[in-house]
Amino acid sequence: MLTLRLTRGSRPLVQLRRLLVAAAAAGSGFLLLYVLAEATARPAGSFPRLLWALLPLAATVHLAVRTARTDPATRPREGMDAVGLGPLHLALAAAASTAVACTLGSALALAAFLHLRGDLGGLPFDGAGAALLHADRPLPLAAALTLLALTPLAASAAAAALTLRPRTPAAPAAGLPWGIALAACGLAVLGHAGPAGGGLPAGWALTAAGLVLAGPGLAYACGALVQAVRPGALRLLAGRTLQEEASRLGRPLGVLCAAGTAAIAAALPGRGGIAGISAPLGPLTAPAFALTVLCAAATLLAAAVEVRQARAASRAALADLGAPGSVLRTAATVRAAALLAVCLPVCWGIARLTSLALTG
DSSP: OHHHHHHHTSOHHHHHHHHHHHHHHHHHHHHHHHHHHHHHHOOTTHHHHHHHHHHHHHHHHHHHHHHHHTOGGGSOOTTOGGGTOOHHHHHHHHHHHHHHHHHHHHHHHHHHHHHHHTSSOSSTTTTTTTTTTTTTSOOOHHHHHHHHHHHHHHHHHHHHHHTTOOOOOOOGGGGHHHHHHHHHHHHHHHHHHGGGOTTHHHHHHHHHHHHHHHHHHHHHHHHHHHTOSSOOHHHHHHHHHHHHTHHHHHHHHHHHHHHHHHHHHHHSSSTTOHHHHOOTTGGGHHHHHHHHHHHHHHHHHHHHHHHHHHTHHHHHHHHHTTOOHHHHHHHHHHHHHHHHHHHHHHHHHHHHHHHHHHHO
C-alpha cells in the first residue's frame, strides 16, 4: 500500500515519464500482436518477424529500467528503513511501478488492436485496419496474452534486478577497442553478403552491438576533446564531468548511435539503403523503427536525469562557492555539443560504410 501511495503521489514530471513508458509498451505490444496476426495468415517467416519485433521490445525495456532508476520512489534515502522500505522493498517498488506502466500500455495495445480489427464495435474507425491485421483469421487469445505479458514481465524483472544494484566504477574507455572490433566484423559480414542482403540481420546486429559497447568510450573521448588545447575553467568543468559520467551515459548513447546509424543508412539513396533491402515487419517496419529510435532518445534523456540527480551534491557545493547558475548551464550545453560533434560523424561514417558494404 505504501508503494502505491509513493507511486501515485509523485510529481507531474515523474508521472509523465511513466506515461512515456506506457506509450512505448503500447507500441511494442501492438507490434507483437501484428506479428501474431501475420503468423496466422502467413506462417512462413513468422520467427524472423518475431525476432525483428523484439528490437522495439528491448528498447522499451531499456527505457523502463532507466525510468525506474530515476523514480524518486525507488531511490534509497535516510530513514526509509524505519518505515519498512529497505533495499529489497525499494526494488519491489521499482518492479511494481514499472509493471503498472507496462501493463497499462499492453492493455491499450490490445484494445487498439481489437478495435482496428473490428472486434470491438461502436467506436470511430472500427475495423479500419481489418485487412492489414487479418481480421478474417481468428486471433489466438492465449498467444496474444502471452506476447503482451512479455513487456511487463521483462521490464519489472530488469527494474527489480538493476535499479538498486551497486555499481563498481569501470574504465569507460575499456570497451572502445572491442566495440570498434565488433562494428568492423559487422561491416565485414555485410560486405560478404553483398547486395543480396542475406547477412543483414547478423551483420547489423554485430555493428549495433559494437556501437553500444563503444558508447562509454565515445563519451569519455568527448570529455577529452572538450579539455583539449589549453582549457579554461568552464571547459575543464564540462570535460571532467563528462568523463566521470561516461559509464552512465555511454550505454544509452551507444544505443541511440546504433538507432541513428540505422536511420541514416535507411535514408541513403540507392541499393545501399537498409529500407530498400528488407522490410521485415511489412507496413509497420517504419513505425517499429521510429519507436526504437524514440525509446533510445528517451532512454538517453532518462540517463541524463539520473546523472543530474547523482550530481546534486556537487552542484550545491559549486553554488556555495559562488559559482553562478549560468556557468553550470553553459557547461551542460558544452557537453551536449561535444557529444553531437563526435557522435554524428561516427553515425554518418558507419552508415555510409554499411551502404557501401551492401552495394558490394
